Amino acid sequence: MEKLKLAVQNRSVLGKQQNTLRKTGVVPGNLYGFKKESIAVQVEKIPFEKIFAHVGVNTVFELTVGDQSPRAVLVREVQRDPISGAPIHVDFFEVQDGRKLKAKIRVRFEGVAPAVKEKGGVIVPGLETVSLVCAPEELPAEIIIDLKQLDDLGKSVRVRDLIFPASVRVLSNPHDTLVSVVRSRGARKAISAGVDVDAAPEVTAPAAAPKKK
Numbered sequence: 001m002e003k004l005k006l007a008v009q010n011r012s013v014l015g016k017q018q019n020t021l022r023k024t025g026v027v028p029g030n031l032y033g034f035k036k037e038s039i040a041v042q043v044e045k046i047p048f049e050k051i052f053a054h055v056g057v058n059t060v061f062e063l064t065v066g067d068q069s070p071r072a073v074l075v076r077e078v079q080r081d082p083i084s085g086a087p088i089h090v091d092f093f094e095v096q097d098g099r100k101l102k103a104k105i106r107v108r109f110e111g112v113a114p115a116v117k118e119k120g121g122v123i124v125p126g127l128e129t130v131s132l133v134c135a136p137e138e139l140p141a142e143i144i145i146d147l148k149q150l151d152d153l154g155k156s157v158r159v160r161d162l163i164f165p166a167s168v169r170v171l172s173n174p175h176d177t178l179v180s181v182v183r184s185r186g187a188r189k190a191i192s193a194g195v196d197v198d199a200a201p202e203v204t205a206p207a208a209a210p211k212k213k
Contacts, residue, residue, distance in 0.1 A: 004062065006051050008064070011028055011029075011041050011042040014040065027048055027088065029092060032093060034096060056106075073095065074136065100134055101133070105141075107130060123181055124179065124180050125178075130159060130162065132169065132171065157177070157178045158176060
């Protein structure tokens with residue numbers, strides 16, 4: 001697969017004057033790395049958004065600053081306008097061969113849990129990210145959990161259930177829950193009313209926070 005590439009330019013516009021760049025479709029940013037001074041850069045918004053849709057914050061790609069040699073980088077952070085959602089600042093991080101990184105990897109679910117489809121259970125999400133330490137090329141774009149393994153009420157997937165290469169160190173608590181399936185509120189009411197339902201163990205889902213008036 002061909003490496004993704006993005007070109008940026010050195011930036012001389014600083015402070016409040018950066019708003020003039022944004023109005024012309026240019027996003028100010030910074031490039032930094034381990035024991036390296038930060039470099040002020042700017043990037044065209046459309047090309048950045050296109051590549052960011054592919055790489056997110058966990059995929060290494062090539063960044064060229066002006067006419068310099070390409071660098072292997074990650075997008076470390078994107079600040080966005082709270083109303084329009086447009087990027088207003090981006091941080092790039094230059095990675096080094098052989099040097100491991102600490103990163104938070106997003107958790108995503110796929111599939112349908114049999115305990116939901118067949119037993120009326122409810123999915124309760126847990127952690128949204130898992131913290132890892134590994135080489136840049138080992139960073140997963142995301143952690144995908146197949147809900148098909150939740151075939152009974154009370155079952156869950158925890159951090160300790162995830163499988164990574166031996167070279168990847170997991171920082172998150174191994175006992176933390178990523179997702180679980182619990183008995184629905186309707187089933188609990190049926191039990192209270194004396195209706196015979198599946199006698200699987202019940203797990204209490206966290207209560208929703210009261211709405212502010």
